[in-house]
Amino acid sequence: MYKLYSMQRSGNSYKVRLALAVLNTPYEAIEIDILRGESRTPDFLAKNPSGQVPLLEVADGRYLAESNAILWYVAIGTPLAPESRIERAEALQWMFFEQHALEPNIGAAYFWLSLVKGGRDLQTHALEDWMERGYAALQVMENHLKGHAYFAAEQFTVADIALYGYTHVADRCDFDLATFPSIRAWLKRVEQTPGFVSMDWQPGAGAEPQAARLVAGV
Numbered sequence: 565m566y567k568l569y570s571m572q573r574s575g576n577s578y579k580v581r582l583a584l585a586v587l588n589t590p591y592e593a594i595e596i597d598i599l600r601g602e603s604r605t606p607d608f609l610a611k612n613p614s615g616q617v618p619l620l621e622v623a624d625g626r627y628l629a630e631s632n633a634i635l636w637y638v639a640i641g642t643p644l645a646p647e648s649r650i651e652r653a654e655a656l657q658w659m660f661f662e663q664h665a666l667e668p669n670i671g672a673a674y675f676w677l678s679l680v681k682g683g684r685d686l687q688t689h690a691l692e693d694w695m696e697r698g699y700a701a702l703q704v705m706e707n708h709l710k711g712h713a714y715f716a717a718e719q720f721t722v723a724d725i726a727l728y729g730y731t732h733v734a735d736r737c738d739f740d741l742a743t744f745p746s747i748r749a750w751l752k753r754v755e756q757t758p759g760f761v762s763m764d765w766q767p768g769a770g771a772e773p774q775a776a777r778l779v780a781g782v
Contacts, residue, residue, distance in 0.1 A: 566589070567621035568594065570618040570619075571595065574598070577617050577618040577631070579632075580618045580635060582761060583638055585760065585761045589638065596619075599679065612627060632726050635725060636659075644720070644722045646717035654715075657716075661727075662723075662729075662730075665704070676737075678737055699739070702731070702739070702744055706745075709747060715727060731747065731751065732751055
């Protein structure tokens, strides 16, 4: 069984939990609070020298870091990974976009404005750039979704999971999605996917029995 080191409120960590839930893949969840320095301990750094979550133990002593690399690893051989060469490349294209255009802006704003106490005051100088570039990324997504239900292969894939991770919390960090109707419709489609679990969901927290079985591995 996989061991997943993740932080409950991290969008990058949530992506992996969501993929594993949709795939009905059992795993052991280990909470790592990066705000308390739990990813910087000698024990954790021995597993992942970058000191980041998520981190997936795929075999005894073998670890895989970087959220989108983990997504691709767990998705191969499942409906979440397109079969054709071009569709796989298109999924990866959007996953790369997420990491260079969406996560550094909306993800950064979410971290500092929603998770770090006093983060807004600490990052006043960066907020304007995050907003400008974040809105630009959202517009690229909106333009694509005007003609497509999903981001690759005309079906729900890991590309959608990668992009959903921080897009769905954009309104928690000053982004207004009112002018992005296609994104809002897509968010609802993702949330209707069988096996979907929210970022805040935890085992035993009153969620649907299926999702409880997913994470508990029973």
